[in-house]
Amino acid sequence: MGDTTDIHKGAIIRHNNDLYVVTFAQFVNPGKGSAFVKTKLKSISSAKGTEITYKSGETVDVVRVDYVTMQYLYKNANNYSFMNQESFETIDVSADLLGDDVKYLKEGLEVMMATHEGMVVAMQLPKKIKYTVKDAPPAVRGDSASGNVTKEAIMDNGLSVAVPIFIKEGEDLLVNTETGEYGGRVTE
Numbered sequence: 001m002g003d004t005t006d007i008h009k010g011a012i013i014r015h016n017n018d019l020y021v022v023t024f025a026q027f028v029n030p031g032k033g034s035a036f037v038k039t040k041l042k043s044i045s046s047a048k049g050t051e052i053t054y055k056s057g058e059t060v061d062v063v064r065v066d067y068v069t070m071q072y073l074y075k076n077a078n079n080y081s082f083m084n085q086e087s088f089e090t091i092d093v094s095a096d097l098l099g100d101d102v103k104y105l106k107e108g109l110e111v112m113m114a115t116h117e118g119m120v121v122a123m124q125l126p127k128k129i130k131y132t133v134k135d136a137p138p139a140v141r142g143d144s145a146s147g148n149v150t151k152e153a154i155m156d157n158g159l160s161v162a163v164p165i166f167i168k169e170g171e172d173l174l175v176n177t178e179t180g181e182y183g184g185r186v187t188e
Helices: 095-104
Strands: 012-015 018-028 036-043 049-055 066-076 079-084 090-094 110-116 119-124 128-135 150-155 160-164 172-176 182-185
Touching: 018 119, 066 090, 079 095, 090 095, 090 119, 095 119, 150 172, 160 172, 160 182
Parallel strands: none
Antiparallel strands: 012 018, 018 036, 036 049, 066 079, 066 110, 079 090, 110 119, 128 150, 128 172, 150 160, 172 182
16 A cells, blocks of 8 residues: 555556556645646456546555566567567567557667556656767758747658757657657757
């Protein structure tokens, strides 16, 4: 058991005798009234989503999970294959379980898999992932006059990201996996 302070994206919660993964959690402290946590949950068994609001300090059944480092290998049909970095065992995880986070996967990426009783229940991506720009239209002279101007660039895994106009093909960039936004150039 825990309380609302234990709720975060990727946490596993037992609600109505079913396991749910938290896909979104936001702490809200209004000017009047008590604070609360707005959540979006996805059922692990049925992949159906639900939204629940918890009052601040309310008891929540947070399920203990084990985390295992895995490396993304490839997509096959409706599953994604990962290799356990310790045992080198390969497992397939359904696209339904991974949700929208699959758009950030690229070959060789290391992720944390949450397991409960030997079953994968959720994936946690790194906060920022390095990608190489595969396609970026050239900047047009005069575009910068209006201030913070961006353009759509396609990364090496097919992900589309709004980037500053000075970004060129072949550059290495960081992308924030929580917001999907440009996170800066990679400097090495």
